[in-house]
Amino acid sequence: MPAQSVxxxxxxxxxxxxxxxxxxxLTPNHARTITDAFxxxxxxxxxxxxxxxxxxYLEMFEHEQANAHPxxxxxxxxxxxxxxxxxxxxxxxxLTVAMREAMPVARQTGxxxxxxxxxxxxxxxxxxxxxxxxxxxxxxxxxxxxxNTTSTSNGEAQSAGSVTTPFSIALPAQRHPDFLLDMxxxxxxxxxxxxxxxxxxxxxxxxxxxxxxxxxxxxxxxxGANDDRQNATLVVVDVSAFLPVDDFRAIVDETxxxxxxxxxxxxxxxxxxGARGAACYAERSRDGVPLPSEIWxxxxxxxxxxxxSVPEPMA
Amino acid sequence: MPAQSVxxxxxxxxxxxxxxxxxxxLTPNHARTITDAFxxxxxxxxxxxxxxxxxxYLEMFEHEQANAHPxxxxxxxxxxxxxxxxxxxxxxxxLTVAMREAMPVARQTGxxxxxxxxxxxxxxxxxxxxxxxxxxxxxxxxxxxxxNTTSTSNGEAQSAGSVTTPFSIALPAQRHPDFLLDMxxxxxxxxxxxxxxxxxxxxxxxxxxxxxxxxxxxxxxxxGANDDRQNATLVVVDVSAFLPVDDFRAIVDETxxxxxxxxxxxxxxxxxxGARGAACYAERSRDGVPLPSEIWxxxxxxxxxxxxSVPEPMA
Numbered sequence: 245m246p247a248q249s250v251x252x253x254x255x256x257x258x259x260x261x262x263x264x265x266x267x268x269x270l271t272p273n274h275a276r277t278i279t280d281a282f283x284x285x286x287x288x289x290x291x292x293x294x295x296x297x298x299x300x301y302l303e304m305f306e307h308e309q310a311n312a313h314p315x316x317x318x319x320x321x322x323x324x325x326x327x328x329x330x331x332x333x334x335x336x337x338x339l340t341v342a343m344r345e346a347m348p349v350a351r352q353t354g355x356x357x358x359x360x361x362x363x364x365x366x367x368x369x370x371x372x373x374x375x376x377x378x379x380x381x382x383x384x385x386x387x388x389x390x391x392n393t394t395s396t397s398n399g400e401a402q403s404a405g406s407v408t409t410p411f412s413i414a415l416p417a418q419r420h421p422d423f424l425l426d427m428x429x430x431x432x433x434x435x436x437x438x439x440x441x442x443x444x445x446x447x448x449x450x451x452x453x454x455x456x457x458x459x460x461x462x463x464x465x466x467x468g469a470n471d472d473r474q475n476a477t478l479v480v481v482d483v484s485a486f487l488p489v490d491d492f493r494a495i496v497d498e499t500x501x502x503x504x505x506x507x508x509x510x511x512x513x514x515x516x517x518g519a520r521g522a523a524c525y526a527e528r529s530r531d532g533v534p535l536p537s538e539i540w541x542x543x544x545x546x547x548x549x550x551x552x553s554v555p556e557p558m559a
Numbered sequence: 560m561p562a563q564s565v566x567x568x569x570x571x572x573x574x575x576x577x578x579x580x581x582x583x584x585l586t587p588n589h590a591r592t593i594t595d596a597f598x599x600x601x602x603x604x605x606x607x608x609x610x611x612x613x614x615x616y617l618e619m620f621e622h623e624q625a626n627a628h629p630x631x632x633x634x635x636x637x638x639x640x641x642x643x644x645x646x647x648x649x650x651x652x653x654l655t656v657a658m659r660e661a662m663p664v665a666r667q668t669g670x671x672x673x674x675x676x677x678x679x680x681x682x683x684x685x686x687x688x689x690x691x692x693x694x695x696x697x698x699x700x701x702x703x704x705x706x707n708t709t710s711t712s713n714g715e716a717q718s719a720g721s722v723t724t725p726f727s728i729a730l731p732a733q734r735h736p737d738f739l740l741d742m743x744x745x746x747x748x749x750x751x752x753x754x755x756x757x758x759x760x761x762x763x764x765x766x767x768x769x770x771x772x773x774x775x776x777x778x779x780x781x782x783g784a785n786d787d788r789q790n791a792t793l794v795v796v797d798v799s800a801f802l803p804v805d806d807f808r809a810i811v812d813e814t815x816x817x818x819x820x821x822x823x824x825x826x827x828x829x830x831x832x833g834a835r836g837a838a839c840y841a842e843r844s845r846d847g848v849p850l851p852s853e854i855w856x857x858x859x860x861x862x863x864x865x866x867x868s869v870p871e872p873m874a
Contacts (some may be wrong), residue, residue, distance in 0.1 A: 268606035325669030325800045354640030355672040357796055366825060382767060413763040415770065425763040444832040447818065448728040448740040455730065455810045458802040459608040463813035479794070481672055485637045487773040495770045503762065517759040 250534030250540050251340055256555035258283045260547060261295050269312050274337055281336030285368045286533045289524035290426075290455050293368040293543060294359070295423045296539050298365040309472050310334045310364045318345045326358040327457070335366030335387075335474065342478055342480040343383075350381055350480035360476040362455035366410075370426035370521075372478060373414035377422040382481045387455040389460055389474025406463050409449040414518075416483075418493035420500050420514045424518030453477045462485035565855050566847030571870035572596045575862060576610050581627045582628050582865035583617050589652055596651030600683045601848045604839035605741075608683040608750050611854050614861055616649060616680070622731075625649045625679045633660045642772070648700075650789065655791055658687045664695055665795035675791040676772035681725075685741035685836075687793060688729035692737040697796045700727040701704030702792040703776055704789025705769040722776050724764040729800075729833075733808035735815050739833030787854075824826040847873040 246528065258279055265275035278301070286294035304310035321327055326346055328462075330338035342358045349356040369385045376553075387410045408428060415423040423518035429446040454460045457475040469551035483492045500516050535543075540557070547554045568577075573594055580590035582721035593616070601609030618627035631781060636642055637713070645653035657673045661713075664671040684700045702725045721840065730738040744761040769775045772790040791818035795827055798807045815831050850858075862869045 248683050249591045275566055312572065320798075321667035322800045324666070324671075325796075327801055352637070354637035355670055355794075356639075359801055382771065384767075396760040411760075413760075413767060415763070415766050418781060422833060423766060425765065440811075444740045444742060444830065445726075445728075447814070448730070448738065448832065450737060451811055451814055452699075452728060453729050455807050455814075456697065456796065456798055457808075459808065460810045460814055463817040479670075481640075481771065483771055485640045486642055486771050492770050492772060495773070495775045495778065496766055498767055499762070499770075499775055502778040516761065517763065 246545075247285060248537045249534050250537060250557035252479050252540070252555065252557050254283055254529055256288065257295060257503055258531055260543065260552070261298055263552045264543075264550060265297060267552060268461065273380045274314075274333075277340050278334060278336040280463075281367050282422070283306070284374075284532075287525045287528045288370075288521040289528070290368045290370075290521070291304070293371075294533070295535070295543060296524050297365070297367075299542055301526075304364065304472075305354070308332075308540070311537050314338070314342050318342070318500060320345075320349065323382060323467035324349060324353040324356050326356060328360040330357055330360055330363035332364055332473075334364060335363045336371075337475070339366060339369075339372045339385075339476055340375070342425050342476070343375045343480070347379060347381065348512045349449065350376075350482045353445055354485040355479065355481045357456075357458040358478040358480075359453070360478065361389050363474050364472050366474050366476055367447075368426065369412040369476075370424050372425055372476075373412045375414055375424060375481045377416045377424070380416045380484065380493075382416070382483050383412075383414045384479040385414075385523060386410070386477040387451045387474060388450045388476070389520040405472070407446075407450055409446045409453070412451060415496055416489065417496040417500070418490070419497045421522030422520050423496055423500070426517070426521075426522060432459065440502060449533040507538065564849050565852060565872035566739075566849050567855070569598055569844055569868065571604060572601065572610060572848055575858065575867070575870055576839065577615060577813050578867045579861055579865060580616075581621060582867060585620075586628075589648075592655050593649060593651040596655065596686050598848075599689075600629050600637070602840045602843045603683070603836040604683075604843070605683045605685075605692050605836070608686075609848070610850070610858060612680070612682075615631075616859055617861065618861045619649070619679065619787075626630055626726050629653070631656050635656070635660075635664065639664060639668040639671050641671060641789065643673055643675040645675055645678035647677060647679055647788075650678045651686075652795065653678040654681060654684075654700075654791055655690070657791070658690045658795075661793055661795050662691060662694060662696065663809040665691075665797045670796045672771075672794075673793040674743055674768070674772040675776040675793065678789050679787045679789055679793060683741065683788050684725045684727040684776030684791075685739050687725045687791075690739060691795045692729035692731045692739070695731045695808075696800050697731070697797065697807075698727075698729045699792070699794040700729075701725070701764045701768045701792040702789060703765045703791070704787075708756045722761075722765055724761045724768070727766060730811055731804065731808055732811040732815070733805070733810045735831070736833050737810055738815070738831070739836060741832070741836075764792075769825075 259278040305312040311332035314331040319330040328342040346356045346358040368386045373383035373385040413425040576594040581716045621625040626647035630647040632644040643657040661673040679704045688698035688700040728740040
């Protein structure tokens with residue numbers, strides 16, 4: 245932890261962030277839903293998707309890049325598919341709603357494919373998939389979006405038209421923390437790819453996600469008013485359709501044991517996705533969320549602007 | 560094409576391979592199903608999964624590593640999930656059956672998750688997913704398996720306990736050939752990973768596939784009689800549940816156009832998954848399948864052993 249930082253108790257940070265979003269005009273329910281995603285990211289050590297984003301969210305609401313009063317439309321089309329029109333709700337709201345609606349469908353039919361169209365700033369994709377693993381189900385999450393803006397050589401802003409497709413798989417375990425893969429695939433741009441390896445997968449995930457949601461990002465880049473839009477895919481499988489969930493958890497545990505049990509000399513250590521985040525979550529739940537002083541100061545500024553009382557840091 | 564090779568017309572090669580499998584005791588229906596997968600691989604240029612494998616298949620049947628008379632059991636559990644017990648049928652049979660059963664379920668409920676357990680030698684995973692894209696649907700395919708055997712320093716054979724998880728996504732296009740990603744993820748072994756990048760994804764796909772099929776490969780490696788077993792996942796989405804399939808095809812076409820339209824100086828060319836295989840398929844359908852002379856001679860030997868008449872090469 246850098247010298248110039250504070251630690252804030254998770255529940256205090258949660259209350260502060262919720263109060264700020266309510267003061268900015270969101271319903272208490274929407275505010276709590278978004279805040280839960282922020283705090284989860286902070287506790288897991290994914291700070292870029294934590295409360296640091298709060299001032300940016302207020303800007304997005306103010307400039308109507310994101311909708312502070314969205315009417316999220318969830319259509320169940322056929323037995324096992326959901327189409328979720330996010331109405332420009334930010335991801336922590338749209339994808340949480342989508343996952344909450346998706347899980348009962350997976351319980352009923354074994355699997356659900358939920359296409360989310362027209363969200364912005366999806367946040368930490370692992371948060372949504374881990375909602376399913378916490379309920380003993382398996383989930384795949386894909387985000388398509390995050391078009392960037394770069395500058396040309398003469399200093400004029402120009403759209404780069406690039407997309408990234410973060411990808412997550414969450415699986416329930418028992419002795420081990422739930423397995424949680426949260427990876428970035430190659431960035432893909434008009435006319436080029438940032439990394440050749442993985443580009444095919446990025447393109448596949450963009451097509452699968454944006455194609456099925458009917459909201460293409462790459463091909464329509466620059467043609468529309470809003471290039472901040474993102475789409476997402478959530479697939480949930482109720483593993484108990486196939487085998488007792490405790491058997492599945494045991495397979496996950498024993499496979500992790502097998503992969504980590506016998507490291508050979510000179511081999512890389514085997515990182516088990518989700519293990520480090522789970523350890524961080526436990527530590528920060530106990531000791532508080534570390535925040536750089538300038539981030540904390542920015543949050544306090546926002547809170548004071550709304551006349552919200554602010555908590556004391558832990559130390 | 561190397562000098563020491565022949566070209567054989569695809570229909571002749573198909574007939575020869577089918578005759579050989581029938582002579583080896585398979586039903587004509589099973590023989591044709593397996594042969595179709597071989598010839599597809601040869602036509603697409605994936606020769607390692609083509610007729611070169613035929614002598615090995617006969618050995619597997621003889622030594623009962625693969626079942627020449629399998630009773631493949633397809634259970635529809637809940638509305639949108641299938642559990643396919645392959646009864647040690649080779650992949651070209653088990654996964655073709657699984658995909659044929661899966662597609663009508665996807666039409667009905669929007670998506671299907673099919674878990675295939677206990678197959679061997681899954682072949683070219685892209686063959687099965689492309690069956691769905693040929694019908695205007697999207698498909699994801701995952702294979703878990705291919706445990707290897709290596710030698711120790713004293714020459715004794717020892718199980719390495721490694722798995723690979725080939726991964727495929729097929730999507731229907733219109734002007735362009737169907738999009739067909741067919742990639743290998745990192746190889747994963749007990750106590751080590753071959754490539755650190757992608758290992759998390761390999762582990763996730765192994766757990767997702769072998770866990771849901773209740774047939775763990777890594778954790779049980781060396782404990783059972785048959786370490787050749789493989790499992791597979793097939794997910795099919797009927798995109799017409801979400802939008803008209805022609806709209807989806809147009810998005811795929813236009814996205815491919817956007818990605819390939821403007822290569823910048825110094826950037827890598829953008830490879831579109833499936834394009835090269837489709838071109839190869841067209842060329843070889845017209846000009847025949849090139850086979851190294853020794854492969855062709857081996858097939859003729861097998862055919863003569865069964866007293867099967869053999870076709871003439873094209874040139």
